[in-house]
Amino acid sequence: MIDYEVFEREIEKGKIKNSYIFCGLDEELIKDGINVVIKKTLGVDTDDFNLIKIDGMKTNFDEIMNACETFPLMSDKKVVFVYRANFLRDKTDEASKKIYKSLKEYLSNMPPYTVLIMYYLFNDKREKANKNKKLISLDKSITVVHCDKLRxxxxxxxxxxxxxxxxxxxxxxxxxxxxxxxxxxxxxxxxxxxxxxxxxxxxxxxxxxxxxxISNSGEEDVFDLVELIAQRKIESAMDVMREILYKSDQHMLIINNLERQFIRLYEIKTGLASGEKVQDFISKFKLPKFICEKLVSQSHRFSEKQLIELIKLCVKTEKNLKSSSIDKTMEMELLLINTLTVKK
Known part of the structure; x- marks a missing residue:
């Protein structure tokens, strides 16, 4: 079993295997890898004669085998591409188990002129390629490419x-x-x-x-995170942070949004002290009135000194996150714990 980066290095060296399984959460990344194999095998001007696409949700073993056995037309190679190959999931119905069992036996006898490519998407982040017994078993006869988040x-x-x-x-x-x-x-x-x-x-x-x-779709989540920090409910804040990571898996995006939120609250806090009103913040931040009103309300939960220290914590965490040698989720959790030491 290899990751996407190892797969790319093999492709760059011209190493094309006769069969692949791609799996992961990012379908576009998976499709990029598949398209590279197809182009390397059939050429840039890919014709449909030697590319057979099969819907893995509707197929059976005989259809896959027959596609693999058919000789290529005016070419040395052909590609059989089985998309949505959900019969490769760890837990499936009897029909899918039958396809898997027959395919496993067939892989060692595939014709040399066929490149078989299959892929399926994970249901969620908890699904792991190295825990899937079917993939582990097939890994001996087929190249399994786990398309995880890139470094x-x-x-x-x-x-x-x-x-x-x-x-x-x-x-x-x-x-x-x-x-x-x-x-x-x-x-x-x-x-x-x-x-x-x-x-x-x-x-x-x-x-x-x-x-x-680029919209900050996580702004509402970050607002909730800051609210829990203000209430010193760190365990709940950690739950919210894990939920944000589950949706985007972007530690740097979270810390940037969190830092940005504290900076806004500081600017609002100091602005209110010097006589600014909600209308001024609408113009300054180019945000709707109801959002600015929420920010003004949230700013009352912090002192100026507290916000300065929280911004410093975010900057320190951001610097640490840029190091590849640390556990990024643990670093984020440490940030939340450290907010407890910041006094009003």
Whole structure:
């Protein structure tokens, strides 16, 4: 069993196996890997003659086997692509178990001219490739590629490749900023890249464009997180943080939003002290009235001194998160615990 980065390195060396199973949560990342194998096997101008697609939800073993056995047309190779191959899940019905059992026996006798590719999506983050008995058993005769979250450098590089594919340059600082702000899901990432490109036709992308176009879907979650910090309910705050991570798995995105929230509250706190009103914050932050009213209400829960210390904690945590040698979730939990030491 290999991860996506090992798979990419093998492809770069020209090592194409005769069968693959892709699995994970990010379907777009999985499809990218599959498309690379198809193009490397059949060429850039892929014709449908030697690419057979099968719906794994509706198929049976005979259909897969017959597709694999058919000779390629005017080519040395053909690709059989079984998508939504849910019969590979650990727990399935009897029909799926039958497909799996027959396929397992067949894999060692596959014709050399066929490249078989299958994939299925995990139900949630709790599903693990190395806990799936079917995948472990098949790993001896087929290459299983677990498409998990990429390491930071590989993640940023892949996002940069998306910009390059669309023939749009982006500066290094802007690329890193974008990668930390966007959700770690390549379907979402590609749509956000397309939005940025359409908005910045004829000029370079800057941070203001990124802030304007990429929505902070986790802002409500971060508001709740800050509210629990104010109430010193750290165990509940940890539950909320784990839920946010479950949805996005973006530690840096959370800490950036959390830091941003405390900075806003500090600016509101000092602004109120100097006579500013809600209307002033609406203009300043370009936020709806009801959100500014909520922020004003939340600012009353903290002192100026407390907010300064909380911002410092976030900055320290952000710096620590950029190190690849730490447990990022534990670092976030430590941040929440440390908020208890910040006095009003």
């Amino acid at each position: 930071r450098d590989a993640y940023i590089k892949k996002i940069n490749d998306i910009f390059k594919e669309r023939k749009k340059n982006i500066g290094k600082a802007e690329l890193i900023y974008f990668s930390e702000k966007v959700q770690n899901n390549f379907d979402i990432i590609k749509r956000e890249v397309d939005k940025l490109i359409s908005y910045t036709i004829g000029r370079d992308i800057n941070k203001e464009d990124i802030n304007l176009l």
